[in-house]
Amino acid sequence: EIVMTQSPATLSVSPGERATLSCRASQSVSSNLAWYQQKPGQAPRLLIYGASTRATGIPARFSGSGSGTEFTLTISSLQSEDFAVYYCQQYNNWPRRTFGQGTKVEIK
Amino acid sequence: QVQLVQSGAEVKKPGASVKVSCKASGYTFTSYDINWVRQATGQGLEWMGWMNPNSGNTGYAQKFQGRVTMTRNTSISTAYMELSSLRSEDTAVYYCARESGWYSYWGQGTLVTVSS
Numbered sequence: 001e002i003v004m005t006q007s008p009a010t011l012s013v014s015p016g017e018r019a020t021l022s023c024r025a026s027q028s029v030s031s032n033l034a035w036y037q038q039k040p041g042q043a044p045r046l047l048i049y050g051a052s053t054r055a056t057g058i059p060a061r062f063s064g065s066g067s068g069t070e071f072t073l074t075i076s077s078l079q080s081e082d083f084a085v086y087y088c089q090q091y092n093n094w095p096r097r098t099f100g101q102g103t104k105v106e107i108k
Numbered sequence: 109q110v111q112l113v114q115s116g117a118e119v120k121k122p123g124a125s126v127k128v129s130c131k132a133s134g135y136t137f138t139s140y141d142i143n144w145v146r147q148a149t150g151q152g153l154e155w156m157g158w159m160n161p162n163s164g165n166t167g168y169a170q171k172f173q174g175r176v177t178m179t180r181n182t183s184i185s186t187a188y189m190e191l192s193s194l195r196s197e198d199t200a201v202y203y204c205a206r207e208s209g210w211y212s213y214w215g216q217g218t219l220v221t222v223s224s
Contacts, residue, residue: 034210036153043203043214044153055212087153091209095167097143099153 006100012108023088032092110134112215130204137185138162
C-alpha cells in the first residue's frame with residue numbers, strides 16, 4: 001500500500017498570507033495526485049488533480065506542484081473561506097486509492 | 109448537473125448490518141466507477157473499495173474484506189454499500205464518490221452510528 005504523509009498537521013496562517021502544504025508518497029505516484037478541501041459537515045471538494053491541474057471553478061490562488069514522491073499545495077493569499085482541512089490522495093495504484101491524514105489550515 | 113444523493117442516517121446495534129445507497133444523476137451511471145470512502149468523527153478519509161457499475165466488478169480494501177459488499181442497480185442508477193458485523197469503530201460518515209482516478213463528485217455523506 002502506498003502511504004501518503006502530509007505536513008504539517010496544523011498550519012496557522014493570517015488572512016492574506018501564503019500557505020504551503022506538503023504531501024509525500026512512500027513510493028512514486030508519478031503525477032497521479034489530487035488535493036481536496038473539506039469544511040466541517042461537508043463532503044470533500046476537489047481542488048487539484050494531475051498534481052497541478054485546477055478543477056473546474058477553483059480559484060487561481062490554489063496551485064499544485066510536484067511529481068514522484070513530493071508534492072505541494074500552495075494557497076497564494078488566504079481568504080476567510082480557505083480555512084479548512086486539506087487532503088492529498090494518490091491514484092497511481094489502481095484501484096487502491098490512499099489519502100494523507102490531512103492538514104488543518106487555521107486562522108493565526 | 110452531476111449529483112450523487114445518498115440515503116439517510118442510520119443507527120445500528122453491534123453485530124448488525126447496514127446498507128447505504130447512492131443515487132446518481134446527470135451522467136451515464138455505467139461510465140464511471142463508484143468508490144466508497146468513510147470518515148470517523150474528527151478523523152481522516154479512508155478508502156473502502158470500488159465498483160464498476162457496468163460490469164459489477166468490485167475491489168475492497170483489505171481491512172474490509174469479508175465484511176463489505178458493493179452492488180448496483182443500473183435500472184435506477186444506484187450504487188449500494190453494505191457493511192456487516194458492525195462494531196463501534198464503524199461509526200462514521202460514509203461517502204460515495206464518482207471516480208476518474210480522482211473524485212470530482214461526492215455524495216453528501218451518510219452517518220452510520222453503531223451503538224448498543
